[in-house]
Amino acid sequence: MRIEIINTGSELLLGTTLNTHGAWMGMELLGLGLRVQRQVTVPDGRAIIEALEEAMSRSDAVIVTGGIGPTSDDISREAAAEVLGVELITDEAALRSLEAFFARLGRPMAEANKKQALNPVGADILPNAHGTAPGIYAPPRMSGDRLCALFLLPGPPSEMKPMFREEVMPRLRSLAGVDADYQMELLRFTEIGESDFHTKIDHQLEKIHDLEVGYCARPAEVDLRLIGKQSAISEGKRIALAAFPDECFSAQSESMEEVVVRLLSEQGKTLSLAESCTGGRISSRVTDTSGSSEVFTHGFITYANEAKTEVLGVPQTLIDTHGAVSEQVAIAMAEGALRKSGADIAASVTGIAGPNGGTHEKPVGTVWIAIATHEQSFAMHRCHTNRGRETFKQVVSQAALNLIRKSLLS
Amino acid sequence: MRIEIINTGSELLLGTTLNTHGAWMGMELLGLGLRVQRQVTVPDGRAIIEALEEAMSRSDAVIVTGGIGPTSDDISREAAAEVLGVELITDEAALRSLEAFFARLGRPMAEANKKQALNPVGADILPNAHGTAPGIYAPPRMSGDRLCALFLLPGPPSEMKPMFREEVMPRLRSLAGVDADYQMELLRFTEIGESDFHTKIDHQLEKIHDLEVGYCARPAEVDLRLIGKQSAISEGKRIALAAFPDECFSAQSESMEEVVVRLLSEQGKTLSLAESCTGGRISSRVTDTSGSSEVFTHGFITYANEAKTEVLGVPQTLIDTHGAVSEQVAIAMAEGALRKSGADIAASVTGIAGPNGGTHEKPVGTVWIAIATHEQSFAMHRCHTNRGRETFKQVVSQAALNLIRKSLLS
Numbered sequence: 001m002r003i004e005i006i007n008t009g010s011e012l013l014l015g016t017t018l019n020t021h022g023a024w025m026g027m028e029l030l031g032l033g034l035r036v037q038r039q040v041t042v043p044d045g046r047a048i049i050e051a052l053e054e055a056m057s058r059s060d061a062v063i064v065t066g067g068i069g070p071t072s073d074d075i076s077r078e079a080a081a082e083v084l085g086v087e088l089i090t091d092e093a094a095l096r097s098l099e100a101f102f103a104r105l106g107r108p109m110a111e112a113n114k115k116q117a118l119n120p121v122g123a124d125i126l127p128n129a130h131g132t133a134p135g136i137y138a139p140p141r142m143s144g145d146r147l148c149a150l151f152l153l154p155g156p157p158s159e160m161k162p163m164f165r166e167e168v169m170p171r172l173r174s175l176a177g178v179d180a181d182y183q184m185e186l187l188r189f190t191e192i193g194e195s196d197f198h199t200k201i202d203h204q205l206e207k208i209h210d211l212e213v214g215y216c217a218r219p220a221e222v223d224l225r226l227i228g229k230q231s232a233i234s235e236g237k238r239i240a241l242a243a244f245p246d247e248c249f250s251a252q253s254e255s256m257e258e259v260v261v262r263l264l265s266e267q268g269k270t271l272s273l274a275e276s277c278t279g280g281r282i283s284s285r286v287t288d289t290s291g292s293s294e295v296f297t298h299g300f301i302t303y304a305n306e307a308k309t310e311v312l313g314v315p316q317t318l319i320d321t322h323g324a325v326s327e328q329v330a331i332a333m334a335e336g337a338l339r340k341s342g343a344d345i346a347a348s349v350t351g352i353a354g355p356n357g358g359t360h361e362k363p364v365g366t367v368w369i370a371i372a373t374h375e376q377s378f379a380m381h382r383c384h385t386n387r388g389r390e391t392f393k394q395v396v397s398q399a400a401l402n403l404i405r406k407s408l409l410s
Numbered sequence: 411m412r413i414e415i416i417n418t419g420s421e422l423l424l425g426t427t428l429n430t431h432g433a434w435m436g437m438e439l440l441g442l443g444l445r446v447q448r449q450v451t452v453p454d455g456r457a458i459i460e461a462l463e464e465a466m467s468r469s470d471a472v473i474v475t476g477g478i479g480p481t482s483d484d485i486s487r488e489a490a491a492e493v494l495g496v497e498l499i500t501d502e503a504a505l506r507s508l509e510a511f512f513a514r515l516g517r518p519m520a521e522a523n524k525k526q527a528l529n530p531v532g533a534d535i536l537p538n539a540h541g542t543a544p545g546i547y548a549p550p551r552m553s554g555d556r557l558c559a560l561f562l563l564p565g566p567p568s569e570m571k572p573m574f575r576e577e578v579m580p581r582l583r584s585l586a587g588v589d590a591d592y593q594m595e596l597l598r599f600t601e602i603g604e605s606d607f608h609t610k611i612d613h614q615l616e617k618i619h620d621l622e623v624g625y626c627a628r629p630a631e632v633d634l635r636l637i638g639k640q641s642a643i644s645e646g647k648r649i650a651l652a653a654f655p656d657e658c659f660s661a662q663s664e665s666m667e668e669v670v671v672r673l674l675s676e677q678g679k680t681l682s683l684a685e686s687c688t689g690g691r692i693s694s695r696v697t698d699t700s701g702s703s704e705v706f707t708h709g710f711i712t713y714a715n716e717a718k719t720e721v722l723g724v725p726q727t728l729i730d731t732h733g734a735v736s737e738q739v740a741i742a743m744a745e746g747a748l749r750k751s752g753a754d755i756a757a758s759v760t761g762i763a764g765p766n767g768g769t770h771e772k773p774v775g776t777v778w779i780a781i782a783t784h785e786q787s788f789a790m791h792r793c794h795t796n797r798g799r800e801t802f803k804q805v806v807s808q809a810a811l812n813l814i815r816k817s818l819l820s
Contacts, residue, residue: 280711
């Protein structure tokens, strides 16, 4: 079933309002095994007509959001009637319900609101319990050389979402004769790039019948998306996990920080962090996660060298001999955080974020990450090409969280 | 000038990734006085071809994001060549630069990455300093009955955004023959909502000739956007600043953390932070800002009560008597951070982030924020309705940074 979404609203194109409707509907429809094939944003006004004609000529269902309010730039209703080639007539029940809505608010109904009761001939009104604009459903009719159904929904999320769930989903389910076997799983990887998948497993995944494979790369993270029947997904998962067993940090759509908090929680352990170049980013990611207050007790952000010596007890001689960005100082920071906090595991990060401070031996991007537990301490070295402060902090915090994850699993 | 945006990526239609490119570009283009007329999202694969043909036949410029990575579903480059009716040839300079990128990473370049150096004949390569995928610019050529320019940009925001600003904007500015008199200024406000502007100054702003006014509301922040000639902008600015002098934290598009770091730097002062419920978010925001290492020395994330007493020296009796979320404990935390760090100013935050831990007297969302300097200590109380952990941390960190800002200005 081919579904397209049209979002109307100039504010979406100006960028002052983020369009979240498309993503939200995509997730809802996936639950029915349905996919959105295209999403289009057009400004208020007549641009909707051309977009509607195009979408209806190639789709089985088109969902429009916005443009059914009372003002002059709200013309989705008129555009639908024009494209469907029918008249608009007042739906008496809808008009009563509008009047009742304003009566409940204790406000007189403006003349402009009356047009919200207009309905293309042959279409059904979709009730709106949360606002003035009723939705519209035009059952499948010939558009070009195919049958296409049309839904018009209000723009405000608080009105659109309940109407989508209560009115649109059941109709789409019945139109599609939904196959309940259709599913999606997300596997998340770090320390490898998208091209590693291409080199190592793409050719194997391609051979699996009826499996759709997709990738999404973020800084220090690649998502592998598998869509199909459960048997095809399981086979794809087996291949990916066999190729990259250590690099897969979640097979349940968890973020890296969620995995770390879950592992700590399962093992009844507590964590402490000592951050220099990440400046609190690791702590902030950990505390974005529900349940973190049970496992994360102390964070130390020791930007200045004096902070490293005074707060964490790093010996000044270590800094003098090896430099603040060194294996020795990273380990001393982690051990200091462990000692000061009494946690079960501590991690530290020290590095050169740039743009200044790099040398030939330690260029900008040099990082040491250390782990200390009551059994052992160790550190790893990384060098990241400079991709700006924001990305640098994200990539380094990911590497540190991954080292904590691996150390909890070992 | 008619501009369309095409975003490719199945994850955008599945809803697993929110499409923020369109909104971001809309805001950037508005700075040039340009508008996006349509935005389209298509899945990975061949859907891009039809979308490109449609867009190019009715636009002066089309901007595509995504689909120029190394994997098999990345076909924007091939689609562009097909629609432009030209061959793809390897750009030797782009290939060298790809090889250099991998050399810096210390990783071998996969065979798959080579296709990222392919370029449609007659198009220019746009360098990518932040990733492997170079962009592509095809200068205006006939498409249907009009001239249309085409840009292909990488999908990851960390690569797309700098390329857009450095490579796309200057070309669009020159293609559009942008009126140099036409400008945009952004004023940023906190502690007030969008409706305060409507109530208080909208009617005054409306009277200014040829001034376009727009708002963008974010958690704990409202941007006022003024577009027009300099004289109209100045008049609008005067009205806004007269109405909300304390609430405007930047008239130069700075973020709150940039303002705080700049003020500290100008005054030669250092900052220390003690965070409980914000879990490192304030420190992370401060250290996102270039120059922060000169002014931010120590951060303490004291989630657990023991961390508050042991690390910051908050008396246990204070916690027992008043609770960890109280004026007294907030002030003791800030004073502890000031003492431990030797900084000139310290701020602390303690609050109930929820979803659990609230009581009748101190409901979820209760927060105390304190400031300590060598002259004085004081605290303020806030209660935020619960809008999720992420928003809570953002709103509270904004309030804390604003209190630091005000205290530096007083």
